[in-house]
Amino acid sequence: MTPRPGWWSRNWASLAAIAAMAGVWEILSFIYTAEAAPGEPMVPGWEIVFGRTLLSLADYWGGGLGVASVAEGAPPSYTAAVLAIISNSFDTIVRLYTGLIAGAAAGTALGLAVSWSPWPRRVVDSPLQFLRTLPLLAMVPLFQLWFGTEFIGKVAFVAYGIGVIFFAGVANAVRNVPQIFIDNARTFGASRATLYRTVIFPAILPELRATMLLALGTGWGAVLGAEYLGAQSGLGYMIVYSEQFAYLDRMFFVALLFVLYASVSYALFDRVSRRLLDWTAKSGQVSATL
Amino acid sequence: MSDVKIEASALSRSYRRADGAEVKALSAVDLRIEAGQFVCLVGPSGCGKTTLLQIIAGLVPPSGGNIVVNGQRVTAPGPSRGMVFQKDSVFPWMRVHANVEYGLSCRGVAKAERQKVAAQYLERVGLSHVAGAWPRELSGGMLKRVAVATVFANGADVLLLDEPFGALDYVTKRQLHDVLLTLWAEGEAGRRRTVVFVTHDVDEAMILADRIVVLRAGRVVDDLAVAADRPRTTDALLLPGMVRIKHILLTHLGLEAAR
Ligand SMILES: Nc1ncnc2c1ncn2[C@@H]1O[C@H](COP(=O)(O)OP(=O)(O)OP(=O)(O)O)[C@@H](O)[C@H]1O
Ligand SMILES: [Mg+2]
Numbered sequence: 223m224t225p226r227p228g229w230w231s232r233n234w235a236s237l238a239a240i241a242a243m244a245g246v247w248e249i250l251s252f253i254y255t256a257e258a259a260p261g262e263p264m265v266p267g268w269e270i271v272f273g274r275t276l277l278s279l280a281d282y283w284g285g286g287l288g289v290a291s292v293a294e295g296a297p298p299s300y301t302a303a304v305l306a307i308i309s310n311s312f313d314t315i316v317r318l319y320t321g322l323i324a325g326a327a328a329g330t331a332l333g334l335a336v337s338w339s340p341w342p343r344r345v346v347d348s349p350l351q352f353l354r355t356l357p358l359l360a361m362v363p364l365f366q367l368w369f370g371t372e373f374i375g376k377v378a379f380v381a382y383g384i385g386v387i388f389f390a391g392v393a394n395a396v397r398n399v400p401q402i403f404i405d406n407a408r409t410f411g412a413s414r415a416t417l418y419r420t421v422i423f424p425a426i427l428p429e430l431r432a433t434m435l436l437a438l439g440t441g442w443g444a445v446l447g448a449e450y451l452g453a454q455s456g457l458g459y460m461i462v463y464s465e466q467f468a469y470l471d472r473m474f475f476v477a478l479l480f481v482l483y484a485s486v487s488y489a490l491f492d493r494v495s496r497r498l499l500d501w502t503a504k505s506g507q508v509s510a511t512l
Numbered sequence: 513m514s515d516v517k518i519e520a521s522a523l524s525r526s527y528r529r530a531d532g533a534e535v536k537a538l539s540a541v542d543l544r545i546e547a548g549q550f551v552c553l554v555g556p557s558g559c560g561k562t563t564l565l566q567i568i569a570g571l572v573p574p575s576g577g578n579i580v581v582n583g584q585r586v587t588a589p590g591p592s593r594g595m596v597f598q599k600d601s602v603f604p605w606m607r608v609h610a611n612v613e614y615g616l617s618c619r620g621v622a623k624a625e626r627q628k629v630a631a632q633y634l635e636r637v638g639l640s641h642v643a644g645a646w647p648r649e650l651s652g653g654m655l656k657r658v659a660v661a662t663v664f665a666n667g668a669d670v671l672l673l674d675e676p677f678g679a680l681d682y683v684t685k686r687q688l689h690d691v692l693l694t695l696w697a698e699g700e701a702g703r704r705r706t707v708v709f710v711t712h713d714v715d716e717a718m719i720l721a722d723r724i725v726v727l728r729a730g731r732v733v734d735d736l737a738v739a740a741d742r743p744r745t746t747d748a749l750l751l752p753g754m755v756r757i758k759h760i761l762l763t764h765l766g767l768e769a770a771r
Pocket of ligand 1: 527528536555557558559561562598
């Protein structure tokens with residue numbers, strides 16, 4: 223086995239590409255100087271984003287922990303800004319992951335149920351196929367009217383969006399499990415529950431990985447969508463609030479936070495799933511073998 | 513008189529292929545297999561050997577006729593009939609030892625006991641050194657041996673083996689013949705197990721079988737008793753009676769003209 227190249231030699235090209243992107247943005251900010259509102263550039267350069275913009279996020283700190291809020295008359299401070307970022311991010315992430323876990327569990331359970339026996343299929347399949355075709359973002363106002371600004375409303379919305387994806391992904395993956403494995407388990411006298419635990423579930427895991435990646439993307443979108451309309455906190459709320467005042471730089475800053483959080487959650491998921499899927503053959507390495 | 517273990521009467525099975533054609537995989541098969549018998553099924557490719565085994569296992573329902581094992585009509589698979597499949601059936605998501613323990617864990621055998629039995633059968637098929645490996649790290653022949661060890665470890669009373677050693681080299685094959693014959697002889701309460709063994713290999717059939725059933729185009733066309741003493745040496749295959757059987761089999765397979 224050839225030694226694994228170091229982290230730096232594996233990643234320098236990607237890092238350079240990202241740095242180049244940042245550079246292009248900075249150059250654009252000098253060339254294209256139009257403003258959305260007086261003092262609000264359409265393309266805020268990095269010196270603005272990590273200076274004035276960051277400081278202005280103190281507006282979203284509601285006070286507490288000995289740090290007074292801007293609304294109470296305190297001048298904006300970096301401490302308040304960082305606290306604002308942490309608390310709003312925390313709210314969004316809790317909504318996202320509560321919804322994600324609930325939706326993934328419910329979707330997986332229903333997806334397995336439709337293959338279990340004919341009755342769940344008859345009862346569950348058609349309604350869920352119907353729900354699947356409803357566009358997710360079009361449902362945001364509906365959920366807002368139902369739940370108002372309640373925590374449960376945002377969680378339910380995320381869970382709904384992700385549950386539908388998981389249901390379809392799991393039901394499809396179960397259909398793709400090779401018959402030979404099912405036959406093999408049955409000749410050993412595996413009960414139906416044992417069959418699901420020892421054969422169906424592990425066999426669908428590789429496909430569930432793709433479903434999970436899709437669901438993570440949808441989940442971030444869904445939690446934002448839910449916060450646009452019905453929240454008093456969270457990253458989506460910060461974006462909507464900024465939009466009303468044409469604070470383009472703040473919207474951009476929050477978008478960057480999204481990129482950061484989404485990347486971290488993808489990376490974490492990748493590590494966990496790699497361990498669970500150690501048994502699958504390494505594939506997709508065309509470039510290494512050609 | 514010994515008791516009948518497997519009884520197929522007027523068994524038939526047809527498939528409708530995706531192109532609409534009707535395939536008769538088995539037609540009117542009558543077969544009685546006594547408890548403790550070692551039966552080899554031979555016949556040209558596509559003659560219905562796998563289909564017959566799947567029906568006995570309970571994986572495929574017959575289109576017509578009856579299949580009775582242990583005095584009971586077969587309607588579903590069960591642990592009393594172990595099957596080694598022609599295709600790869602080893603679970604890729606379980607390490608080799610976990611695969612071999614699978615049947616035992618389905619029956620609720622305690623972990624320590626399971627591990628002991630699995631280790632013993634892995635040893636017998638010569639795979640102790642890969643007990644902790646993933647199946648993807650094994651060769652085709654090794655995978656086959658894992659499947660064999662799994663079925664043997666489960667100790668079913670009836671063993672249905674679909675070309676289990678077809679992919680193996682000569683030496684390994686001969687070693688596994690001995691393992692199989694030992695296992696066959698050591699059934700519960702000193703009674704032999706019942707084995708139905710599908711093979712393309714005429715010599716393999718003559719080394720192993722009490723009886724060779726020849727299938728062609730979904731029908732039983734011959735049923736030969738092999739009386740030679742065991743263990744059968746290379747010389748035993750040269751006895752006049754055995755040579756006569758070999759000629760008959762080769763004729764059935766179309767390799768020799770009828771005499
Ligand atoms: N699931 C199926 N659908 C359609 N046709 C089938 C199916 N399974 C088997 N057949 C057909 O039934 C016939 C008998 O197949 P079978 O697998 O029993 O043959 P076999 O004797 O085991 O052959 P081989 O020695 O090549 O394994 C073949 O013509 C095959 O095409
Ligand atoms: Mg076959």
